[in-house]
Amino acid sequence: MAASCTQRPALQSNSSEQNRFMEKLMAKILRFYDQQSLIDVTFKVSNPTAVVPAHRLILAAASPYFENLFKGKQGNNPVIEINYIDSDTFERLITFCYTGEAPITVNNVGAMLKAAIVLQLDDAINSCVDCIMKNITERSIQVAYVLERETQCERLKQKLIEYEIKNFMEISRGVEFLSFDVEKLQRILESDNLNIPREEDAYDAIKRWFNYDVPARQEPLPHLIACLRLTQFDADFLLTHIQPLPGCELLAFKAISWIREPAARTKISMRFTEPRATCEETFLVICRSEMNYKLLQYNKAEDKWQEYASLEIDYTNYWPILKDENILFIGGYKNGVSCNIVRSLNIRNKTWQNLPAMNQARRGHRVVELDGKIYAIGGLEGNKVLSSVERYTPSDGWESVSSLIVERHSAGAVTLNNKVYIMGGTNTPLRALKLVECYNPDSNIWTSCADMTECRVLPHVKVHKGHIYVLDTYSANSSQSVERYDPQHNIWSKIYCLNADWARIAGMSLDNKLWLFGRFTSEDILNISFYDEDDERWVKKCSLPNGRKCFCRVVPIALLSLK
Structure with a gap:
């Protein structure tokens, strides 16, 4: 019986020797591929018609699709017809099985992604998605949305969500945003890394999305509003903007209670009580001297x-x-x-x-x-x-x-x-x-x-x-x-x-604390302190000098x- 590959020879215990061995092995395999030596399968592909030779073992190791194909009824045929992928795309992906690389461009990435999904080439899928995201523009993102819907590619979907989280202000003003489904929008709004200057910007985006189709979106609206960091709003905003929304009265009441009654916070159930990481705030001051x-x-x-x-x-x-x-x-x-x-x-x-x-x-x-x-x-x-x-x-x-x-x-x-x-x-x-x-x-x-x-x-x-x-x-x-x-x-x-x-x-208000910018002293210094509610005292902080x-x-x- 042949030795298991998991029982590695002493030769391979040394990483540099192992790397040299693998490099020599891959170089030999690529030479066989280039010379069409020891070929044991040929694919006949249409549009335009072409024949693509390959090695079963390499393809089966690279893709579950080929592994299952060769184990099936037609797997032993010397020539296998492929009618659902064009010949140029198929040949590029066969090359990918050998080299881990393929000429993916903005012009062919759509066809490459669709074919890579069919052939179950995960690494090729990742390369296609990376190409799409690297070249994303205001125009190309519309193509990316269409491609994601057609392919249902989970990695592309995730990468688009990451892009939308990072570029939310721009995305939320676009036409495509109005057609986001509830699940997608909820995933975006829940993110602690949502890149917005103010929590009000997330509210404005929800309101715009909701107003686009009010009858169909009344039921999910409270779920989206609950994704906001409601405790970062003041009570007046909650009363005038959140409470009037259908189904959001209780959310507004809880947030107002949280703000006004610190001692009762342990009894108030809210999804989010801290600001987003991207919404961490600080003071910005203009000072004038002369x-x-x-x-x-x-x-x-x-x-x-x-x-x-x-x-x-x-x-x-x-x-x-x-x-x-x-x-x-x-x-x-x-x-x-x-x-x-x-x-x-x-x-x-x-x-x-x-x-x-x-x-x-x-x-x-x-x-x-x-x-x-x-x-x-x-x-x-x-x-x-x-x-x-x-x-x-x-x-x-x-x-x-x-x-x-x-x-x-x-x-x-x-x-x-x-x-x-x-x-x-x-x-x-x-x-x-x-x-x-x-x-x-x-x-x-x-x-x-x-x-x-x-x-x-x-x-x-x-x-x-x-x-x-x-x-x-x-x-x-x-x-x-x-x-x-x-x-x-x-x-x-x-x-x-x-x-x-x-x-x-x-x-x-900063970090749920009340800060006082006190009077100027005779030295022209502005005293600054915040109110510690637990100890009921004012804590002095670094003063603002010079102007x-x-x-x-x-x-x-x-x-x-x-x-």
Whole structure:
């Protein structure tokens, strides 16, 4: 009896000797193939007709298809007909059985993949899929989708999902996305590596997919919404966007309870409570010292601030706003003149782009985003106080909308319940305002709301649990000067709270903690701390030195390019 190949001779115990042996063996086999020596099977292939000689043992070792073929009834025939693969493709794959390589190109990869699946050549399938993904473009991905549906190739399906996870923002805006089946979309949304700047982007994609065929997609909608990291939304977003969706009321209730009642979290069953790995967030701050601007990022692990970019900005009084992957600098003041310029800084690649200028120059204005649209409100043009308002969309540029009832600058502005609110400010050098107005984009009308209890210039405003909170930025007694607006009853009420209590309202949220960017000290340093709910105390962190904070936002770490 012949020795088993698993009982390897001493010769093969040495890896270098074994490699040399295998190289010599394969070289001999390839020579037999090239010379058509010791051939024991020939395939007759059509389209165009050709004969392809081969060795049964090699093909059977390379593919279960050939192994089963040669064990079957026609396996002993010296000539075997193949009618379902064209001759060029078949010959390339026979060569692959010998060499592990084949000339796969973007032009033949579809035919090669289909044939490799039939012939059960797993390594060839992998090579085809790798070729497809290596050459993927906006146009070729449509071909890849068709090919995946035709072949039901699991590896191609998996690689496409990996691509969709990595390029989700682009994919979710495409037409093909609207036809994704529920299982596929759920696999994508469940991924902790879903590449999105904000969790809201995943919500927007689900909503777009759902609206494409509402009757057929109502039943699976809650399963997709459950894939979101719901605890990363604030309560107002959950109430206004998640709760109204069919079948999602309980999901919204659980997430709100999780946010508002930390002590009860062990009793609340939720699929995901942590942010995605790609959505890990940090602070990004613009600081100004004299006319030097720097973009600083907070390193949470080392508790220190690092320079992310040096900014060349030769004007002041602009209003910055975070929009997707960009910081938009809108309006401002340069050489004694108000500006209408709009510049966009891409956070990821640190490049500037000029956007269409506003219709009117503004400084001391306020900017908010609502439903993907940017609103520039009031401000100053020279010494003229403005009541005009304009709105920007990439498709339409800047267009005027209804003006404020009362002109103003240095006000506060927020969005709540799909409306824009502006409060306080001033319209003469000596007159502060307590007037409040609300803009409804559906009717394009500003309406007066109840006045604040006090006049306020440059107020600090924050939406919290369906209410608007206002704090004077420069009040000497700011801890005693907070008021809250109830939009449902159109009522302002004054509330008295300690600084720590105010920080829970006006502070920024990061890692499910509330952070306070405190006042500047005499050394021009901004104190920073977060609230430890378990110990009910404020924990001081690394302060932000050297300059005044012009802008601070929580951004995904994935947006920040590697240094």
